[in-house]
Amino acid sequence: MDQSEAPVLEALRDFRRQRFTPFTPPGHKQGRGAARSTVDALGADVFGSDILAISGLDDRTSSHEVLARAQQLMAEAVDAEHAFFSTCGSSLSVKSAMLSVAGPHEELIVGRDAHKSVVSGLILSGIRPIWVEPQWDAQRHLAHPPAPESVAAAFAEHPDVRGALITSPTPYGTCADLAAHADACHRYGRPLIVDEAWGAHLPFHDRLPTWAMDAGADVCVTSVHKMGAGLEQGSVFHLRGDLIDPAVLSSRADLLGTTSPSVLIYAGLDGWRRQMVQDGTRLLGDALDLARDVRARLSDLDGVHLAGAEFVGPGRAADLDPLQIVLDISTLGVLGYRAADWIYANHRVSMHLADHRRISAQLTFADDESTAERLLTAVRDVVEHADQLRGGQRVEVPDPGGLRLAQAMLPRDAFFARTEQISAKQAVGRVSAEMITPYPPGIPAILPGERITEPVVRYLRTGVDAGMVCPDAVDSTVESVRVVATDEEA
Numbered sequence: 001m002d003q004s005e006a007p008v009l010e011a012l013r014d015f016r017r018q019r020f021t022p023f024t025p026p027g028h029k030q031g032r033g034a035a036r037s038t039v040d041a042l043g044a045d046v047f048g049s050d051i052l053a054i055s056g057l058d059d060r061t062s063s064h065e066v067l068a069r070a071q072q073l074m075a076e077a078v079d080a081e082h083a084f085f086s087t088c089g090s091s092l093s094v095k096s097a098m099l100s101v102a103g104p105h106e107e108l109i110v111g112r113d114a115h116k117s118v119v120s121g122l123i124l125s126g127i128r129p130i131w132v133e134p135q136w137d138a139q140r141h142l143a144h145p146p147a148p149e150s151v152a153a154a155f156a157e158h159p160d161v162r163g164a165l166i167t168s169p170t171p172y173g174t175c176a177d178l179a180a181h182a183d184a185c186h187r188y189g190r191p192l193i194v195d196e197a198w199g200a201h202l203p204f205h206d207r208l209p210t211w212a213m214d215a216g217a218d219v220c221v222t223s224v225h226k227m228g229a230g231l232e233q234g235s236v237f238h239l240r241g242d243l244i245d246p247a248v249l250s251s252r253a254d255l256l257g258t259t260s261p262s263v264l265i266y267a268g269l270d271g272w273r274r275q276m277v278q279d280g281t282r283l284l285g286d287a288l289d290l291a292r293d294v295r296a297r298l299s300d301l302d303g304v305h306l307a308g309a310e311f312v313g314p315g316r317a318a319d320l321d322p323l324q325i326v327l328d329i330s331t332l333g334v335l336g337y338r339a340a341d342w343i344y345a346n347h348r349v350s351m352h353l354a355d356h357r358r359i360s361a362q363l364t365f366a367d368d369e370s371t372a373e374r375l376l377t378a379v380r381d382v383v384e385h386a387d388q389l390r391g392g393q394r395v396e397v398p399d400p401g402g403l404r405l406a407q408a409m410l411p412r413d414a415f416f417a418r419t420e421q422i423s424a425k426q427a428v429g430r431v432s433a434e435m436i437t438p439y440p441p442g443i444p445a446i447l448p449g450e451r452i453t454e455p456v457v458r459y460l461r462t463g464v465d466a467g468m469v470c471p472d473a474v475d476s477t478v479e480s481v482r483v484v485a486t487d488e489e490a
């Protein structure tokens, strides 16, 4: 195929050039109906390019195959057999992938470090999760992706399981041995789904960790808005092999998706693919060089530990994305939450992740010397002001065993059960009816159906007092928790 084409961008340009007069949504009609102040704030082009996908971008029957062609170009560019664009983030793509592998009451192996969107998928679908443990680094309080041996053991124990879902890279940039995971799945004739939300850039440079399709995964999900240059919500999921029927995957995505997809988001995905094919090696190569330089300069700072090398090895991760710069500031005695807030307020620099002991910055090919310098200045300033920033609530993080809760009910059954909102203290021993997720990174500490323990409540309560944010809990202070009514417990 001709990778210099960008069918969505070209169709959009033609639509605008030919001055169509739509009697269709969107009702702003290329901005003519939008308030001047809104157009001024967003820019006229946003409205000009916000058109209907069918009877706008393409004709009524999609005879120009604009979207189909853009997806084929994407699939070819990354060595997949099929690519599907989604305008609702990996949150939707990952659910589509799960539903194409398992249905209600069927079993799916899932790493317990999965993102909350995966848990939402379990709740909506009624899939029964067979949890596999991440590889915990107890000393550093960090979860790396599960070991392939754990997935193989889960297949051996659960002969009816339909497949496995692994998250790689994690939001901290650590990667699973995906080839070994794919082998484990394929030995049982089952598909591997990879939640590669943080890995949209991986196919486009050989100094980056292995891309899921190259490692033999069957379906993988990417958020192009995260490490790529797509607009927010732009996601692509990719398919290879014959373990998942593309028609099934497409119909499961259709079940969840909008009937009014944003052409702006499609256009962002189309443009990103062309940019990466034409220039990805140079752009990502420059980003990797910049990351190497930033890493070297950060590792010279007293009290700041540039995390990374210790993440990779036996019993830990298989690889690391060097564009995720993770700084452990625990020896400074400063909470990550506090450092991130201070950097935001004093340097107008927003950090990616903050937890009780780390802050992290994601670099992409959009960064350069000047943005890197701002990051370095901000981190140096944290070191210089450490005396002022110390203190705050100590977060009581349980050991890995203490963090794992027993699954007493299916996530779906607990979520839809009759519930009570009771104090966190009273909730100990009860079954949670809600997800409680420190965000970012978005890995739920408590899932619906899990039996709540005192160490996990203490972790969340001390976490919130220290600056942790749990936006999905009914009571985001976690002073009270939504639990399953006693007579509904399984």
Ligand SMILES: Cc1ncc(COP(=O)(O)O)c(C=O)c1O
Residues within 6 Å of the ligand: 088, 089, 090, 091, 092, 094, 115, 117, 167, 170, 171, 195, 197, 198, 223, 233, 235, 441, 442
């Ligand atoms: C591992 C993982 N999967 C899925 C998602 C959902 O992605 P999106 O924000 O594109 O919906 C996220 C978001 O942070 C994530 O970290």
